[in-house]
Amino acid sequence: MGALTKIRAPRVRHVAPVVDKADLPLGRILPGDCVEAMRSLPDASVDLIFADPPYNLQLGGDLNRPDGSHVDAVTDDWDRFDSFATYDRFTRAWLTEARRVLKPDGGLWVIGSYHNIFRVGAIMQDLGFWLLNDIVWRKSNPMPNFRGTRFTNAHETLLWASMGEKAKYHFNYRAMKTLNDELQMRSDWVIPICAGQERLKKGGHKVHPTQKPEALLYRVLLATTEAGDVVLDPFFGTGTTGAVAKRLGRNWIGCERENIYREAAMERIECALPLDESALKTMQSMRTAPRIAFGSLVEAGMLAPGTELFDKQRRFSAQVRADGSLMSGKECGSIHHVGKTLQGAPSCNGWTFWHLEHEGAIKPLDALRQTYLLSIED
Amino acid sequence: MGALTKIRAPRVRHVAPVVDKADLPLGRILPGDCVEAMRSLPDASVDLIFADPPYNLQLGGDLNRPDGSHVDAVTDDWDRFDSFATYDRFTRAWLTEARRVLKPDGGLWVIGSYHNIFRVGAIMQDLGFWLLNDIVWRKSNPMPNFRGTRFTNAHETLLWASMGEKAKYHFNYRAMKTLNDELQMRSDWVIPICAGQERLKKGGHKVHPTQKPEALLYRVLLATTEAGDVVLDPFFGTGTTGAVAKRLGRNWIGCERENIYREAAMERIECALPLDESALKTMQSMRTAPRIAFGSLVEAGMLAPGTELFDKQRRFSAQVRADGSLMSGKECGSIHHVGKTLQGAPSCNGWTFWHLEHEGAIKPLDALRQTYLLSIED
DNA sequence: CAGGGCCGTGAATCGTCTC
DNA sequence: TGAGACGATTCACGGCCCT
Numbered sequence: 083m084g085a086l087t088k089i090r091a092p093r094v095r096h097v098a099p100v101v102d103k104a105d106l107p108l109g110r111i112l113p114g115d116c117v118e119a120m121r122s123l124p125d126a127s128v129d130l131i132f133a134d135p136p137y138n139l140q141l142g143g144d145l146n147r148p149d150g151s152h153v154d155a156v157t158d159d160w161d162r163f164d165s166f167a168t169y170d171r172f173t174r175a176w177l178t179e180a181r182r183v184l185k186p187d188g189g190l191w192v193i194g195s196y197h198n199i200f201r202v203g204a205i206m207q208d209l210g211f212w213l214l215n216d217i218v219w220r221k222s223n224p225m226p227n228f229r230g231t232r233f234t235n236a237h238e239t240l241l242w243a244s245m246g247e248k249a250k251y252h253f254n255y256r257a258m259k260t261l262n263d264e265l266q267m268r269s270d271w272v273i274p275i276c277a278g279q280e281r282l283k284k285g286g287h288k289v290h291p292t293q294k295p296e297a298l299l300y301r302v303l304l305a306t307t308e309a310g311d312v313v314l315d316p317f318f319g320t321g322t323t324g325a326v327a328k329r330l331g332r333n334w335i336g337c338e339r340e341n342i343y344r345e346a347a348m349e350r351i352e353c354a355l356p357l358d359e360s361a362l363k364t365m366q367s368m369r370t371a372p373r374i375a376f377g378s379l380v381e382a383g384m385l386a387p388g389t390e391l392f393d394k395q396r397r398f399s400a401q402v403r404a405d406g407s408l409m410s411g412k413e414c415g416s417i418h419h420v421g422k423t424l425q426g427a428p429s430c431n432g433w434t435f436w437h438l439e440h441e442g443a444i445k446p447l448d449a450l451r452q453t454y455l456l457s458i459e460d
Numbered sequence: 461m462g463a464l465t466k467i468r469a470p471r472v473r474h475v476a477p478v479v480d481k482a483d484l485p486l487g488r489i490l491p492g493d494c495v496e497a498m499r500s501l502p503d504a505s506v507d508l509i510f511a512d513p514p515y516n517l518q519l520g521g522d523l524n525r526p527d528g529s530h531v532d533a534v535t536d537d538w539d540r541f542d543s544f545a546t547y548d549r550f551t552r553a554w555l556t557e558a559r560r561v562l563k564p565d566g567g568l569w570v571i572g573s574y575h576n577i578f579r580v581g582a583i584m585q586d587l588g589f590w591l592l593n594d595i596v597w598r599k600s601n602p603m604p605n606f607r608g609t610r611f612t613n614a615h616e617t618l619l620w621a622s623m624g625e626k627a628k629y630h631f632n633y634r635a636m637k638t639l640n641d642e643l644q645m646r647s648d649w650v651i652p653i654c655a656g657q658e659r660l661k662k663g664g665h666k667v668h669p670t671q672k673p674e675a676l677l678y679r680v681l682l683a684t685t686e687a688g689d690v691v692l693d694p695f696f697g698t699g700t701t702g703a704v705a706k707r708l709g710r711n712w713i714g715c716e717r718e719n720i721y722r723e724a725a726m727e728r729i730e731c732a733l734p735l736d737e738s739a740l741k742t743m744q745s746m747r748t749a750p751r752i753a754f755g756s757l758v759e760a761g762m763l764a765p766g767t768e769l770f771d772k773q774r775r776f777s778a779q780v781r782a783d784g785s786l787m788s789g790k791e792c793g794s795i796h797h798v799g800k801t802l803q804g805a806p807s808c809n810g811w812t813f814w815h816l817e818h819e820g821a822i823k824p825l826d827a828l829r830q831t832y833l834l835s836i837e838d
Numbered sequence: 839c840a841g842g843g844c845c846g847t848g849a850a851t852c853g854t855c856t857c
Numbered sequence: 858t859g860a861g862a863c864g865a866t867t868c869a870c871g872g873c874c875c876t
Binding site: 166195196197199200201202203204206207208213214215216217218220224226227230231232233234235236237239241242253255256258259266267268269270305425427428429430431 | 524584585
């Protein structure tokens with residue numbers, strides 16, 4: 083009953099544009115310490131942050147404080163605790179700024195290894211970020227463990243979080259499913275390490291020790307941003323995030339202390355070619371597609387009142403009525419409601435449950451909806 | 461020169477047996493809270509701890525599959541914590557006791573998901589445990605994400621740690637490599653979830669909501685314990701750790717609060733069949749096997765002084781001398797040193813580099829070492 | 839008027855084992 | 858052979874009423 087009265091305008095993202103994009107340093111790399119650099123950005127101005135912070139731990143090597151001063155090598159227990167504490171302070175500092183500049187429906191990605199990721203993850207939770215997935219980047223060609231003392235360290239971990247437990251966030255479910263041959267994308271991604279042509283080199287040496295593969299960023303940005311979104315990378319390095327953002331039609335902002343990386347990144351991003359607009363269009367999920375009321379199919383004449391509908395096994399049948407409601411015996415209501423009640427199920431998707439006979443074949447209602455959707459596009 | 465002076469007795473594990481195994485409750489499940497239960501164990505008495513603590517899932521409402529059926533979720537009391545702070549206190553408490561009962565060269569494994577593993581990992585580091593690997597258990601058949609709101613949560617994480625940065629630990633590199641078709645075992649393991657015959661059921665319902673697959677424990681115990689070691693599981697559940705420990709000839713101790721799980725576990729472990737001894741011996745690591753000096757082969761009469769050795773391509777040759785040193789032209793020293801110098805290589809494993817002719821066939825020295833190893837066993 | 843709670847509509851599944 | 862069951866799951870969202 084009354085299905086027609088429920089027709090709504092297609093939903094849009096209704097986070098108020100507090101910040102004008104023109105006020106943001108889009109397509110620029112901010113020099114200096116990332117915490118300082120982020121301070122120059124307004125609150126709630128960024129859609130996504132991708133961060134590849136220093137793993138800086140336990141390498142017997144260097145650890146820098148947020149202010150850039152150097153921490154002496156860690157030898158005894160006291161120093162070890164001191165260094166974890168220092169790393170934690172550094173992490174809390176940049177994550178706090180990240181949180182400030184992110185929109186309420188923004189997303190955060192951080193990549194790390196077992197040296198730092200547990201500290202980062204715990205601090206993210208402490209600051210109120212809500213973990214959505216931990217993603218395993220499974221390297222198809224990892225470095226072997228030469229000394230045979232441990233398992234080959236063949237993966238790194240990415241954390242994906244929203245701003246809070248109840249916060250909205252963006253996930254292009256349909257695009258990911260398409261990318262994965264019509265199966266749901268899993269939390270483990272097999273991607274080769276960055277090598278060959280893609281690896282930036284100067285004088286035969288790699289420019290950056292931990293350059294990430296573009297395929298990794300491609301999947302991250304495709305999954306959790308829309309074209310036109312603003313993506314911030316506080317540890318920009320040689321600009322993989324910027325290069326992929328440009329290709330995918332996303333805006334980007336970087337922070338990077340090292341002059342040499344900034345230069346390499348800008349040069350690289352200049353060369354990146356944006357995909358054209360039609361290539362950028364991704365599969366939409368039903369949830370974000372315009373919502374179609376069943377009644378509008380009747381209204382449009384695609385389905386005559388009185389048409390008989392069946393479930394696939396023909397255990398149930400029902401009749402379409404002029405107002406877009408369904409009737410089956412004494413039961414009447416929406417296609418979903420009648421399907422649910424007849425089955426005694428907790429819920430029912432009427433679009434896939436009900437079928438109709440058309441030229442001898444049985445088709446689900448959903449096929450009709452697809453046809454209708456195409457007819458009203460553009 | 462003077463290679464004989466370098467001959468050492470085969471190394472043995474030289475952690476003093478502070479505790480007599482007879483004083484430990486081997487093959488028993490201690491009832492009650494695991495922290496209390498562990499208090500009854502002596503200091504430094506356990507070789508390995510495998511822990512599967514509550515994950516603190518914080519589940520919301522009900523979940524139905526698209527077909528309307530209901531998902532049987534983990535709603536047990538033991539998985540509910542008020543806050544991260546409460547969970548952290550709990551974690552610190554049991555990890556502290558775990559640390560006390562572990563031997564200085566003991567190992568710790570903890571399994572978890574993104575809900576808890578970052579807190580656990582950070583606390584492990586804070587307590588002084590040294591992370592050796594984070595292992596990804598990639599489920600071949602995970603539960604899908606029915607709502608299409610995230611990536612399919614297709615893995616869990618295991619942390620493997622030693623008692624400290626400089627602490628010794630046990631890793632059966634060779635056994636892992638054998639298990640993995642002569643490739644180094646990686647940090648990501650593909651193992652199916654526990655289902656079918658293996659899953660303990662009572663009245664058609666699963667006995668424990670989160671029973672782990674035996675294949676997982678098999679790999680953990682094979683990798684990081686020796687036959688006869690003492691393995692403790694503070695969250696014993698239905699005793700997967702005990703069952704696999706028994707199969708592999710390891711001693712086990714469990715802690716479990718729930719009477720019903722203890723009973724199911726004991727019954728299950730009774731039925732587990734230990735592998736026979738020869739099957740267990742097949743995969744000993746060269747690294748943990750007693751170290752053999754080349755000279756001892758000469759000493760044992762397995763190799764006569766004067767025997768001619770070649771590299772595989774017969775580019776180089778050398779003569780064995782009575783003291784276990786090698787001579788090739790003017791070059792003399794250990795089998796490794798001479799091999800290295802002749803090739804001009806930075807290093808050389810003499811055991812695999814040098815070969816000898818025996819009954820018409822060419823065999824590497826290593827084959828001789830294997831024979832010798834077998835002869836001195838037991 | 840902000841925010842919490844209730845309610846109705848509606849969108850959404852993969853691999854494996856059992857019967 | 859095919860239908861059904863099921864697994865550590867932080868798994869929707871908007872409108873409206875009520876405080």
